Amino acid sequence: MNGRRISARERWAGRIILTLLVLFTLLPFVGMLSAALQPAGSSPTGLTVPNPMHWENFVTAFRTAQLPQLMTSSALLVVMVVPAALVVATLAAYGLAVLRVPGGVIAMGLLLIGLTIPFEGLIWPLYYMMRTYGLLNTRPAIALPLIALYMPFGVIWMRAHFAGVPNELNEAAALDGAGSWAMLRRVHLPLARPALSTLAVLFSLWTWNQFIIALVMMDDPLKRTVAGALGAFQGQYGQDIVLMSAAALLVMLPTIVVFVVFQKQFVAALLQGSVKG
Known part of the structure; x- marks a missing residue:
């Protein structure tokens, strides 16, 4: 070189x-x-x-904003959203990048369009959909839209990883008699750990800090996300800049800790495949 x-x-x-x-x-x-x-x-x-x-x-600020209840609610939503979103995004990306399913080009085009649509532009259609299904004021009314809204980014992220895996590994696995599922389990998923861990962290942070969907779909403030703490806190101490600053720092603290702990996974995922021997 x-x-x-x-x-x-x-x-x-x-x-x-x-x-x-x-x-x-x-x-x-x-x-x-x-x-x-x-x-x-x-x-x-x-x-x-x-x-x-x-x-x-x-x-x-911690007591007044009722952060313990809101953090518990956010944690429950993370558990509901992140595993499901990872599974769906991984399977879809595997089908597009490795299995080359029919209509993959059209699907990728739709996913790219989905990246350009802001969450706010879909709030009201999602609201009426959840109301039709009788899910309003339940956590699934927050979790299901989030899983769907994360798909464009998640599928494109994982497809980029799968597309970077050398085709020789797929051919070797096929010669050993591995089918599509075995190839995914034995070859692609072990190599995808950095990409999957980074995507899991991103989905967790986005769910933890989600505000607008939780605000529209859930009437009970204590069953929303931790980002709703500032909204509830502002109603009582909206003019107190000191306590508002303290509450904002408390809300941001978990996300900062998560990023610091998993920064190596971020770097590994971003650099994966950048140097090939």
């Missing part, structure tokens, strides 16, 4: 740019943390370090 060596100046320039991007990304969170530690009811101005720091604001 012919390539130019990166000079020390280019390495330092890259590090400086990355550092600036990290600082730019973290700045809003630092501002929210600064505001959350101010005295409750005050009006924070700029980035300041309060003395003393009012950590009790997080306790107040």
Whole structure:
């Protein structure tokens, strides 16, 4: 492989740019943390370090926003949505990329169109559909639309992985007498672990933070998602920037932790197949 060596100046320039991007990304969170530690009811101005720091604001926000109930509700929806969405997306992508099912090109075109349609544009059709089926105010009314809405991205993501698997592996498995299902279990699924784990994390985060569908389909605020905590909290403390900042940080904390824990899987999935021997 012919390539130019990166000079020390280019390495330092890259590090400086990355550092600036990290600082730019973290700045809003630092501002929210600064505001959350101010005295409750005050009006924070700029980035300041309060003395003393009012950590009790997080306790107040945690209780008032009823986060334990909302986190439990979000966790139940994640359990309902993510496994089903992974199975359907994986099977559909396997059929399109490996089995080459008839009409695959048309299906891919429809999936690409689906990527361009925002969730908000489908809310009312989904609402009337769930009402017709008698599912309103139940968790399936939230879970089923989410599974369907995740399919365009999920199928295209997994198809890209399956299409990158060398065809020689499929031929070798076929020579050993493996059928379509055996080939999926023994060859493709073990190789798809980085892609599947990344997709599972993305689906989990999207479900955890889903707001608009949960708001429309469910009347009981405590059976919605954790993102609904801010809506319920704003009704009582809408003018209290301090407590609103504390509640927002608490809502974001689980997603930040999940991303930090699974960042290696993200990198592995994005780099998988980028270098082939």
